[in-house]
Amino acid sequence: MANETAKFKLNVVPGDYGLVSLDPECIQSILYTRMAKVPCDIRLSSSYRVCALFSTPSLVDGNETIRSHQDIAQHLRMKNYNVDFGLTRNQCSRTLAISSMVNEKIKPLLEFIMWIDKRNSEELIIPWHMKALCIPFNYFYTNQRKQSAENLIESIFPMEENPEVIKDYLTKAAIDGFSSLSVVLGGNEYFFEKTPTSLDILVYSYLAPFLKLPFLAVDIGNMVRNMWPSLEKFVKRIDAKYIPDIIDNPRNLVQIERNMDNGDDVSISAIIILSVSAVSLVMTFIIQKGFFRWR
Missing domain, CATH: 3.40.30 (Glutaredoxin)
Incomplete structure (x- = not known):
């Protein structure tokens, strides 16, 4: 309502x-x-x-x-x-640096897994959107998102066409990104201690899908849970405080x-x-x- x-x-x-x-x-x-x-x-x-x-x-x-x-x-x-009101100049600089790292190392892997990986895109992501969205928006949206992902990956790998090579490289880069996020977050509730900012929003948006979507061809979610449990707790913390009405089933x-x-x-x-x-x-x-x- x-x-x-x-x-x-x-x-x-x-x-x-x-x-x-x-x-x-x-x-x-x-x-x-x-x-x-x-x-x-x-x-x-x-x-x-x-x-x-x-x-x-x-x-x-x-x-x-x-x-x-x-x-x-x-x-x-x-x-x-x-949401960034009150951040110091140093914190603003750190926000830009970490956001850039997320967009360069973590976002590309999520885009690849969701929209380019053949099994995930054709058996999970595209069918879900085709049913969840109404015609013809479902066609426009899925085509647009797939094309956007392809453009992103092509900009990173202009000369590489082997999807397995690309996935391996992106996975290694994302692992480095997850590790860096875990170190920066440490034992804090959010990246700047107890106050969530736009940085927390960005990190959550590209981290939560790995932990929650039932991807068919990769298992990044369990890797994050096992190697960086603080990141999973970070996602659950935001869920509980800002999305308490979220549907788990x-x-x-x-x-x-x-x-x-x-x-x-x-x-x-x-x-x-x-x-x-x-x-x-x-x-x-x-x-x-x-x-x-x-x-």
Whole structure:
């Protein structure tokens, strides 16, 4: 049910397997709004009124729509919702350095495992999204995320095509990243002792999926649990404090209710966009499979 006092609306991909969302950027935006105590109504992209935006995460503030977590966080800071308020100059510098390390060493492995590894992407990740999201947003989203992951990996390995070589390299880099995070975190509750910041949000968003998603071809989660138990405790700590309503039991591809609650109707233009997009996707599929050829 919507928050009647909400000032903002945040559109996100749904969650499962104990994750508040299966999209790391959506996880970041959800956590930011909770840590900063933003009056926000979280809306899942499993309904047409949300997915018609074709963008997640996206924050609606009146007539303005802000896309991507980075821009959302910047917009909220301008509205005086700042999770990094009070950080020293040294802490800000450390935040930039550690965030860069996470994006360079840990994010690529998660992107590879979720969207490029053949078994995980075709048997777990893509089927889940195809069922959880509504047509045609599920096609657009999965294609966009897969292409984004491929672009990222290609930028790192422009001359390498062997997926096993790439996975081995990424795994070694991620192991180094996990080890560094464990050392920096130490025995603290969060990376800057008892106050969570944007750094904690970023680390959680790329660490929690490894621990919670039932990947078929790799077992990074057990490696993290066995070698760096402090990181697992870190994830559980954030779950308990900021996502206490998270569902632990996986829906495992169970159909999500696609209702349009709170009187939000789908506009005629949105219906036209969705219909044309769906027809275009079907025609593209038919042509690619050779069922129809131009004479």
